[in-house]
Amino acid sequence: MMDVVEAMRQMLTGADFTDPTKLLSNVSSRAACARLDGVPYSIASNTRHTDIWNLVLLARLKGLPKVNPYPDFPVIAESDWPQVRRDFLANLEEAMQIASAEPFVHRCQSDEAARKLLLRIAIHSTYHMGQINLLKRMLRAKNK
Numbered sequence: 001m002m003d004v005v006e007a008m009r010q011m012l013t014g015a016d017f018t019d020p021t022k023l024l025s026n027v028s029s030r031a032a033c034a035r036l037d038g039v040p041y042s043i044a045s046n047t048r049h050t051d052i053w054n055l056v057l058l059a060r061l062k063g064l065p066k067v068n069p070y071p072d073f074p075v076i077a078e079s080d081w082p083q084v085r086r087d088f089l090a091n092l093e094e095a096m097q098i099a100s101a102e103p104f105v106h107r108c109q110s111d112e113a114a115r116k117l118l119l120r121i122a123i124h125s126t127y128h129m130g131q132i133n134l135l136k137r138m139l140r141a142k143n144k
Helices: 002-013 020-025 029-033 043-062 078-100 111-142
Strands: none
Touching: 002 078, 002 111, 020 078, 020 111, 029 043, 029 078, 043 078, 043 111, 078 111
């Protein structure tokens, strides 16, 4: 189980990259929702996409009804960005709580199945955090 907890810890604390809280903390609503030419989605859409799929996996871990993940790259209004950011970070924390809880409590058929879902959350989130970081850099370069 330590492998999954460690993967979640590294993702949440930014062991080799910027952690999600710091990554998103200085992104204004305007910047989060901006679409650059040739880029299919904004930081906000990317963040919400990641959270939608994390919710799909969290629902499975908690034995809740399936979450409809579509549209999975929704357009986000500037006024919704603060809530999108809060939800994303809160759901990452919830995944970490599940991963690190003793006893390990979940509604999957096996501990191994639950571990795989948590690892998917860590990997998928980290992948998209890299994209978000690149989008932030692209926005800064454009605005110079």
